[in-house]
Amino acid sequence: GAVVSQHPSWVICKSGTSVKIECRSLDFQATTMFWYRQFPKQSLMLMATSNEGSKATYEQGVEKDKFLINHASLTLSTLTVTSAHPEDSSFYICSARMSEKLFFGSGTQLSVL
Amino acid sequence: AQTVTQSQPEMSVQEAETVTLSCTYDTSESDYYLFWYKQPPSRQMILVIRQEAYKQQNATENRFSVNFQKAAKSFSLKISDSQLGDAAMYFCAYRSLQGGSEKLVFGKGTKLTVNP
Numbered sequence: 001g002a003v004v005s006q007h008p009s010w011v012i013c014k015s016g017t018s019v020k021i022e023c024r025s026l027d028f029q030a031t032t033m034f035w036y037r038q039f040p041k042q043s044l045m046l047m048a049t050s051n052e053g054s055k056a057t058y059e060q061g062v063e064k065d066k067f068l069i070n071h072a073s074l075t076l077s078t079l080t081v082t083s084a085h086p087e088d089s090s091f092y093i094c095s096a097r098m099s100e101k102l103f104f105g106s107g108t109q110l111s112v113l
Numbered sequence: 114a115q116t117v118t119q120s121q122p123e124m125s126v127q128e129a130e131t132v133t134l135s136c137t138y139d140t141s142e143s144d145y146y147l148f149w150y151k152q153p154p155s156r157q158m159i160l161v162i163r164q165e166a167y168k169q170q171n172a173t174e175n176r177f178s179v180n181f182q183k184a185a186k187s188f189s190l191k192i193s194d195s196q197l198g199d200a201a202m203y204f205c206a207y208r209s210l211q212g213g214s215e216k217l218v219f220g221k222g223t224k225l226t227v228n229p
Contacts, residue, residue, distance in 0.1 A: 038156075042222075043204060043219045043220060043222055044158075044217075044219045049216070093156075093158065097215060100146060100163070102217060103160070104150075104157065104158035107158075
């Protein structure tokens with residue numbers, strides 16, 4: 001099946017710094033990628049839809065200036081958490097669509113101190 | 114907006130037995146996709162099975178099968194011959210086909226424990 005690579009797997013940062021998470025489709029091209037957030041023991045909540053070559057579409061309540069998304073190529077989307085704060089600590093997962101199936105990255109655990 | 118409900122926060126099954134996980138959804142659309150995803154402790158989301166709403170035949174993937182009841186808006190997952198490796202969180206998800214939407218709406222999940 002298709003492979004989606006997400007890096008880093010975990011990151012610890014100081015409050016006020018920015019963190020970039022990468023999501024790559026390794027063996028297929030993805031014009032659309034998705035970023036989800038998952039709190040402990042909860043479901044995945046869609047944050048934004050990343051479109052190659054255009055602006056991302058953010059879900060209601062998600063601050064686009066805080067969660068910067070760039071989809072510069074057909075195989076790479078990045079999520080940058082700017083000026084991170086402890087409340088941004090969470091598990092972030094990306095996914096990419098191939099045909100009618102969505103394939104997920106392995107996730108990034110972000111801990112903001 | 115579409116909603117997905119998983120009414121069983123936790124389920125347990127004996128190894129080699131069969132278990133059914135429930136999922137209901139709410140939509141006014143006639144065509145859509147439904148999915149079951151597995152999330153083991155590694156937290157990697159793994160696609161288990163997919164069902165197209167226009168297909169009457171229930172999808173099957175080896176030991177995994179679904180009971181899709183379109184009129185009742187029900188989409189349950191049956192796991193036969195349960196194995197220890199089946200222990201995970203299971204999420205039911207809905208995807209609309211209208212308006213170019215590619216969003217997946219997830220239920221809150223069911224934690225499955227497999228007892229040896």
